[in-house]
Amino acid sequence: MLLYVTVGTNNLDRAIEFYDPVLRTLGYERLFTNHDEAGYASQRDIRCRFWVVYPFDKQEASVGNGSMTALLAPDRPAVRAFHAAALLYGGTDEGPPGIRPFHENFYGSYVRDPDGNKLSAVCEAPE
Helix, strand or coil: CCCCEEEEEHHHHHHHHHHHHHHCCCCEEEEEECCCEEEEEEECCCCEEEEEEEECCCCCCCCCCCEEEEEECHHHHHHHHHHHCCCCHHCCCEEEEEECCCCCCCCEEEEEECCCCCCEEEECCCC
């Protein structure tokens, strides 16, 4: 359903320092960078699916209340690695790795990036 997702930043260099190691835990790499944006995808994807950008209107980036990007994790250790890397590289905890009440195998963690964007890594496979 989704073609791509963007999150805003006020400091692209700082965002790249956060997202490079954090998204690597889920198998995503930065495949594109210019002065306004950085794009991430898996190596087998045909396009970048996750973008960190300066807002197009040149205004300050702000956080959407109630918005969150959930990223697919290949397994539960990747969810834990994502959460740990996010905290190590300047993110804040919004919920440690664990089973959530959405269904019996919904294993996720929640963080905010340095700009305040809320992210989740989720594995729905049984352990």
